[in-house]
Amino acid sequence: MLPNSIKQVLRQGAKSNVTVYGHVKSVRHSKNVGFADISDGSGKSMAAVFKDPSKFLEAYPLKVGQSIAAVGRVTESRGKGQEYELLMDSVKIIGDVPDSYPIQKKKINVQTLRSLPTLRHRTQTLASVLRLRSTLEARLSKFFVERDFIKVNPPVLTSSDCEGAGETFKVEKSSEFFEKDTYLTVSSQLHLEVLSQSLSRVWTLTPCFRAEMSHTNRHLSEFWMLEAEISFIDDVQQLTNFVESMIKSVVANDIPDLIDSRFDPKDREEISRRFELMRGQWNTITYSDAIDLIAKYMPGEANVVWGDSISTAHEKWLAGSHFKSPVFITDYPQEQKPFYMPKSKIFDESRPTVACFDLIIPEIGELVGGSLREWQLDPLKQEMLSRGMNIDDMQWYLSLRENGTVPHGGFGLGFERLVCYLSAMDNVKDVIPFPRVPESCTC
């Protein structure tokens, strides 16, 4: 039905009369023998060998970037680092390239590649990142399926905003089309709360949007968020334990197919190190403990006091330098957090905190944020009023607390940050196919 991908050809092993489809990634030759690297992006590339190079290249003028169909025999390889190679008899050049074709064998830095949005995923590095991303999603799906979670699709278009989560994009003329001002969702949490009260355990992986003018290596205007919401739980530790086992299930096995063949040795080592670190011991501290540690031990931060924000720099220091592990920080000050978070189990009137957590990891900082949700009507309403929120707009959300309300909680994980960390990339722009950031929405 479909021609075999190179991944399939390599799986089948030694065989005659095989056609290999892909793009030429490199061509070189000595006097007696030539080599071409053919990749279709499905995984490892195919090393192709040809005899009598001057004659062969005259008949088939191979150039880097061409798409080709190469015919020959697959045999065990005599070269290093690959099991099989293609002894090439003939080539059909399908699509040619101009001399200016920019993706040559020489490594191009990722910043330059961002200016080549339609070609950049032909590089080994960025292709392998997208394969890793796809595999991570499949592993996360498996984790949730095994635990009886229902995958749901909350809306992108919403007439409510998940209060406090960030600036929103508005749909033009939405008040005409929908008879209500309509925005792109910043978080699916409120809708997942609705669904978790019908289906108990729900999760989603869905696009979210933040109209913030931030230029960092960890923010996108459009990103994918994994969110889950769980009914009949009443302790933050149930959430942190769950998140830890979720991420550990994802890194439980290496992904040799992705890692070994595609990155340079330094990258490979770093990826293995990060997988290993995620598999190790994790730590949990309260916000108050975190502030104490930062003030006491972090260079230049002696003036940090209770009530201050924990910055990304603080997070990276805590996870990367101090604990050298993923760290859950729980029980943040109430005034730093949104209206729907209930008081902490151990509550100090003089330092009011809420039942929530952030998961911070080295290099990245915040990866996951979650909390219990205030599930009783009166305290929720009071908190909203004290923050000056419009109760009428949120009646649909409040009504959940009047109709068989249930203690529940959940979390959101920035998917690009997870992919970025595990693929040892420096910028979330390089782990999503077409990044959208301020001043940039090419094609």
Next chain:
Amino acid sequence: MLPNSIKQVLRQGAKSNVTVYGHVKSVRHSKNVGFADISDGSGKSMAAVFKDPSKFLEAYPLKVGQSIAAVGRVTESRGKGQEYELLMDSVKIIGDVPDSYPIQKKKINVQTLRSLPTLRHRTQTLASVLRLRSTLEARLSKFFVERDFIKVNPPVLTSSDCEGAGETFKVEKSSEFFEKDTYLTVSSQLHLEVLSQSLSRVWTLTPCFRAEMSHTNRHLSEFWMLEAEISFIDDVQQLTNFVESMIKSVVANDIPDLIDSRFDPKDREEISRRFELMRGQWNTITYSDAIDLIAKYMPGEANVVWGDSISTAHEKWLAGSHFKSPVFITDYPQEQKPFYMPKSKIFDESRPTVACFDLIIPEIGELVGGSLREWQLDPLKQEMLSRGMNIDDMQWYLSLRENGTVPHGGFGLGFERLVCYLSAMDNVKDVIPFPRVPESCTC
């Protein structure tokens, strides 16, 4: 970590001292014994039995809609239709309900339920539809993983529009934020074409948007589309064979857990019939054949001639009445289709057609649309010019044809239509949690 769901409790079988969490769905009693139905939406509900009803209900005043934690012993059931039941010793009422709680035991029609967006998924029918949807997605994922497809996330925000696919929503002030007018995607096809030329085989399941003022039972302003794009293919039949095996893989096994327990007998029968029909023989005809059949055999349609559109009514008649099977219609007139479709293999100058297909199914009409894509620069450019398109805006797309271009094709499947058909629902509004349609974007 998490309390057991009812699905898990039922899986574990007979056991003492079990706590069951969920909502009360019904309560009834005779003089000596009482029954309550408890559901948490995870699957089948738990039948709970209690003795000495007047005393029990005085201690625990159960009402439909309450959330509860029921404690007792799980034993093999003496009732029909369920394996286990809970002999209930005590109940904690967690969240109470007002007398006006609208989701009572009596079946409510789906139109009425749409006015209860936060509660409607507590009904057996709509909860089971969301579970079916989740299972279908998992099965589709498995199909693609097994065939080495990479799952990718093309952008929702785009500065291009997939020409001809439909009216777009525009993001307000996008030209300020992104320095370009930015729209919500109507189809990911063009971006998937880019990625398929790097990764060979890609697929996605992603939200798409159409700003059309249509009020039908098969259209949503926001819907989820499964799209795939495949390199190194050059025949429409490769696509139709692929789509047929994809959908057959999804219906290969019944979903007894979802179907048996949740729908009323009439629905169950209809669902089984639809699964069966999808597993049977499919048919393929050309557009020209389809027009002939309609004109010849469809009542009242004798005037239909070559060049006319095949309407939804025609589609339903062809698939539902004439063939009684899913039907691929191939090779539509060029002028009915977008710019990127190449000429048909067998091309008649007097009746120019393109290498494309629609999959139509009974009850629904079009479920999938796909085609080969014109992969050579000159004919593509000429077609765009002849349609008066702006070549400059599409330079990124055209550049693919200049840099190692590859014959390729793909398709898009409206996911809600598949869920709607297989769950025997009448309206796509009832198979997505929060439907968005003109004049309606509640919560």
